[in-house]
Amino acid sequence: MSVYVVGHKIPDSDSICGAIALAYLKNQIGEASIAARLGELSPETAFILEKFGFEAPEFKTSYAGEQVYIVDHSELTQAPDDIGEATIVGIVDHHKLGDLTTSTPLECWIRPVGCSNTIIKMMYDFHGVEIPANIAGIMMCAILSDTVIFKSPTCTTADIKCVEALAEIAGIEDFKALGMEMFKVKSAVEGTPVRDLVMRDFKDFNMNGHLVGIGQLEVIDLSVFDDIKAELEADLVAMKAEGGRHSMLLLLTDIMKEGSELLIVSDDATLTERAYGKPSENGRVWLDGVLSRKKQVVPPLQEALA
Amino acid sequence: MSVYVVGHKIPDSDSICGAIALAYLKNQIGEASIAARLGELSPETAFILEKFGFEAPEFKTSYAGEQVYIVDHSELTQAPDDIGEATIVGIVDHHKLGDLTTSTPLECWIRPVGCSNTIIKMMYDFHGVEIPANIAGIMMCAILSDTVIFKSPTCTTADIKCVEALAEIAGIEDFKALGMEMFKVKSAVEGTPVRDLVMRDFKDFNMNGHLVGIGQLEVIDLSVFDDIKAELEADLVAMKAEGGRHSMLLLLTDIMKEGSELLIVSDDATLTERAYGKPSENGRVWLDGVLSRKKQVVPPLQEALA
Numbered sequence: 001m002s003v004y005v006v007g008h009k010i011p012d013s014d015s016i017c018g019a020i021a022l023a024y025l026k027n028q029i030g031e032a033s034i035a036a037r038l039g040e041l042s043p044e045t046a047f048i049l050e051k052f053g054f055e056a057p058e059f060k061t062s063y064a065g066e067q068v069y070i071v072d073h074s075e076l077t078q079a080p081d082d083i084g085e086a087t088i089v090g091i092v093d094h095h096k097l098g099d100l101t102t103s104t105p106l107e108c109w110i111r112p113v114g115c116s117n118t119i120i121k122m123m124y125d126f127h128g129v130e131i132p133a134n135i136a137g138i139m140m141c142a143i144l145s146d147t148v149i150f151k152s153p154t155c156t157t158a159d160i161k162c163v164e165a166l167a168e169i170a171g172i173e174d175f176k177a178l179g180m181e182m183f184k185v186k187s188a189v190e191g192t193p194v195r196d197l198v199m200r201d202f203k204d205f206n207m208n209g210h211l212v213g214i215g216q217l218e219v220i221d222l223s224v225f226d227d228i229k230a231e232l233e234a235d236l237v238a239m240k241a242e243g244g245r246h247s248m249l250l251l252l253t254d255i256m257k258e259g260s261e262l263l264i265v266s267d268d269a270t271l272t273e274r275a276y277g278k279p280s281e282n283g284r285v286w287l288d289g290v291l292s293r294k295k296q297v298v299p300p301l302q303e304a305l306a
Numbered sequence: 307m308s309v310y311v312v313g314h315k316i317p318d319s320d321s322i323c324g325a326i327a328l329a330y331l332k333n334q335i336g337e338a339s340i341a342a343r344l345g346e347l348s349p350e351t352a353f354i355l356e357k358f359g360f361e362a363p364e365f366k367t368s369y370a371g372e373q374v375y376i377v378d379h380s381e382l383t384q385a386p387d388d389i390g391e392a393t394i395v396g397i398v399d400h401h402k403l404g405d406l407t408t409s410t411p412l413e414c415w416i417r418p419v420g421c422s423n424t425i426i427k428m429m430y431d432f433h434g435v436e437i438p439a440n441i442a443g444i445m446m447c448a449i450l451s452d453t454v455i456f457k458s459p460t461c462t463t464a465d466i467k468c469v470e471a472l473a474e475i476a477g478i479e480d481f482k483a484l485g486m487e488m489f490k491v492k493s494a495v496e497g498t499p500v501r502d503l504v505m506r507d508f509k510d511f512n513m514n515g516h517l518v519g520i521g522q523l524e525v526i527d528l529s530v531f532d533d534i535k536a537e538l539e540a541d542l543v544a545m546k547a548e549g550g551r552h553s554m555l556l557l558l559t560d561i562m563k564e565g566s567e568l569l570i571v572s573d574d575a576t577l578t579e580r581a582y583g584k585p586s587e588n589g590r591v592w593l594d595g596v597l598s599r600k601k602q603v604v605p606p607l608q609e610a611l612a
Contacts, residue, residue, distance in 0.1 A: 074403075088403070097380075097394070097408040103608045104402055105460075105600065108416035126432075154411075294411065302409045 003089055004063060006036040007071040007116075008078035010202045013045045017142040018071040018116045019057050021135050022092060025120065026069070028129045033069065036060045038080060042200055044145060047185045052137040052170075072116045074098035074108075077204045077211075092119050094154075095294055099206065114159040115146035121162045136169035144179040145186075148218060148255050152291045180220075183255060187219035194231045198239065198250055205298060207305040210246035213239060216293050218253040222261060225252055229263070233283060236265045246305075247271060251293060259288040262297075268305075275304040309395055310369060312342040313377040313422075314384035316508045319351045323448035324377040324422045325363050327441050328398060331426065332375070334435045339375065342366045344386060348506055350451060353491045358443040358476075378422045380404035380414075383510045383517075398425050400460075401600055405512065420465040421452035427468045442475035450485040451492075454524060454561050458597045486526075489561060493525035500537045504545060504556055511604060513611040516552035519545060522599050524559040528567060531558055535569070539589060542571045552611075553577060557599060565594040568603075574611075581610040 005023040007015020019035040026033035035057035041049070049056060064085035074091050075098035076083070088100065090107040094116050109119050117139040124131050131139070143163050147155035150163075167175040189197055202215040219225075225232070232250060240248040247266035254260070262285050264272060273279040276287055290296045311329040313321020325341040332339035341363035347355070355362060370391035380397050381404035382389070394406065396413040400422050415425050423445040430437050437445070449469050453461035456469075473481040495503055508521040525531075531538070538556060546554040553572035560566070568591050570578060579585040582593055596602045 091403075091414075094411060096410055097397075097406060097412060097414065099405070099407055100403060101405055102403040103605050105400060105418035106403060106416065107418055108397075108403065108414040110412065110414035110416075112411035112413060122432075126428075299409050 001067060002032040002034045003067040003069050004036045004060065005033050005069040005071060006038060006057075006060070006063075006080070008073045008075075008203065009038045010199055011037050011039050011045070012042065012072075012201050013048055013138075013145045014116050014142045015072045016041060016045045016057060017048060017138040018092065018120055020054060021117060021120050021131075021139050022069065022071060022123070023057075024132070024135055025124055025127065025129055029127050034058060042186075043188065044182055044186045047182060048138050048141040048145075051141075052134040054134065054138060070100070073203075074100045074110070075203075075205070076100055077206055092116050092123070094119060096298070111158075112156070114152060114155040115143040117142040117146075118156075118159045118162045121166065131166070131169055133170050136166040137172065140166035140170055140172065140175060141178070141182060144175065145182060148253075148291050149176055149179040149183070151255060151258060152295075153289075154292045154295045183218065183220055186217075187221070187224060189217070189219070189224050189228070194228060194235045195239075197228075198232060198235050203293075204243070204245075205302075207246075207302050210305050211243065212247045212249070212301065212305070213243060213245050214249045214251070214293055214297065216251040216253060216260075218255050218291075220254075220256055222252055222254045222257075233263055233265070236263060236283075240265050249297070249301075251290070251297065253291055255291070258291060259286060260290045260297075261286050262290075271301070271304060275300040307373060308338040308340045309373040309375050310342045310366065311339050311375045311377060312344060312363075312366070312369075312386070314379045314381075314509065315344045316505055317343050317345050317351070318348065318378075318507050319354055319444075319448045319451045320422050321378045322347060322351045322363060323354060323444040324398065324426055326360060327423060327426050327437075327445050328375065328377060328429070329363075330438070330441055331430055331433065331435055335433050340364060348492075349494065350488055350492045353488060354444055354447040354451075357447075358440040360440065360444060376406070379509075380406045380416070381509075381511070382406055383512055398422050398429070400425060402604070417464075418462070420458060420461040421449040423448040423452075424462075424465045424468045427472065437472070437475055439476050442472040443478065446472035446476055446478065446481060447484070447488060450481065451488060454559075454597050455482055455485040455489070457561060457564060458601075459595075460598045460601045489524065489526055492523075493527070493530060495523070495525070495530050495534070500534060500541045501545075503534075504538060504541050509599075510549070510551075511608075513552075513608050516611050517549065518553045518555070518607065518611070519549060519551050520555045520557070520599055520603065522557040522559060522566075524561050524597075526560075526562055528558055528560045528563070539569055539571070542569060542589075546571050555603070555607075557596075557603060559597055561597065564597060565592060566596045566603075567592050568596075577607070577610060581606040 023033040023035040069090040236248040250263040329339040329341040375396040542554040556569040
């Protein structure tokens with residue numbers, strides 16, 4: 001029986017590239033595996049897969065009775081809806097430890113680094129399996145995406161060394177230029193429905209019983225949002241109501257200015273003040289230096305809602 | 307600030323030896339660490355530490371405000387009572403994934419092998435740190451204990467290779483003889499209060515809202531229990547009531563006959579029938595081939611209580 005290797009809902013490049021890279025590794029060491037995904041590819045991920053010649057992993061939402069290897073999270077809310085009926089055989093992740101549990105022993109490769117693909121590279125090294133050039137390419141792009149080309153505070157020296165090693169395997173001379181090309185693809189928001197933008201990189205978190213949805217859009221210049229910010233905010237209100245959420249947040253991240261404008265709709269009007277020491281005005285607040293949802297946005301929010 | 311490396315409540319040899327071995331490794335790579343313990347040493351563990359010249363780790367039960375590296379479990383019920391006020395920086399474990407969660411990224415080295423110390427050996431290899439002979443000795447003994455000298459179904463080829471490598475480092479020619487010596491120490495129950503015996507290797511599990519306590523005594527010959535079995539059973543009844551538990555189980559494991567007599571007191575009279583396909587008679591049932599609480603006792607019980 002094959003193991004399905006699958007990332008989180010609303011997959012990002014780390015989830016998709018990680019599933020492909022890990023499924024290849026597992027097949028090489030004799031564990032039959034299939035890369036899968038829980039949702040549509042983002043434009044960035046589609047760009048990466050096309051560049052290195054990969055098809056999208058199998059779209060599959062139900063895993064009852066299957067064996068599953070989880071990539072890039074350990075949270076029930078981000079897992080397949082019927083994960084409770086599946087057997088989790090492994091987790092590779094770089095986030096806080098979530099609420100997934102199992103009834104049998106498993107392997108967990110969890111490290112406080114910038115990207116799951118950095119850990120998957122460690123797994124290749126551990127098993128002594130050579131990384132094909134095209135797989136090195138997508139792994140490298142996933143790390144450049146998650147670490148915002150090394151600018152994110154989540155980026156570690158392990159991530160940088162890993163990108164350098166993968167670039168050599170992939171035969172990419174200027175990986176930073178490729179990273180910028182990737183973020184330009186990511187910055188193209190014109191003509192995309194607002195709901196698709198809010199959902200592009202979106203995660204729900206269970207914070208002490210409060211459901212909090214947090215989206216993030218990373219772009220090269222925040223001016224791309226000037227004409228649609230009101231529409232985005234109206235959609236946050238709608239999504240908060242539809243999901244019965246306590247709060248809906250959208251981070252508009254300027255990777256060149258290295259900060260984020262946070263749009264927020266919440267049952268708790270003082271939330272940004274308590275979490276980030278800055279009150280929101282009309283549901284907006286600029287957070288200087290904030291690039292990372294995982295490291296800079298989620299933990300203080302979790303504290304504030306504890 | 308130092309990180310406390312600590313195993314589970316009612317520590318076994320894996321918890322104690324693992325804490326010492328991991329704290330040493332972390333100190334070698336520049337992360338100041340202190341081995342700690344949540345309870346008394348078992349006679350087996352005391353024998354191991356004395357043999358290789360170690361003191362018991364620091365006895366410490368409160369960790370509020372501290373950084374903690376967890377060894378040999380990922381369960382709230384087995385962690386320090388105030389773990390919620392500590393920061394978990396890492397977990398090394400070989401059990402099912404439990405209900406510990408964190409609010410910040412961490413490292414988890416979790417593998418489906420027979421012993422946490424086998425994984426700690428992988429961590430030494432990953433960091434390229436040499437294992438001192440006396441630390442190799444206690445790690446080796448912990449693996450021999452957890453795998454019942456390779457007889458347990460939890461034992462993997464990784465555990466066997468690891469023991470062989472550690473025996474060479476420790477300069478132990480006949481590690482199986484040392485293992486038997488260790489189990490003879492473990493088999494000495496005469497003169498020990500029954501409560502101490504039930505608690506010697508005891509874990510509480512939260513199974514779908516039901517609190518289930520499971521103790522295990524591994525001996526060379528079950529006849530050592532002939533005169534005290536009724537007292538042990540009376541104490542199971544007492545512990546079930548005291549802890550408000552759904553069930554109390556005690557595994558009397560015969561490592562030579564390779565099976566366990568299960569003593570059980572439960573709110574559910576059909577539990578062993580549903581979990582193991584064999585009804586208990588007067589709260590007793592022989593489970594042939596059952597040596598492992600983790601692999602053979604807990605998962606079917608969890609299924610039966612799902």
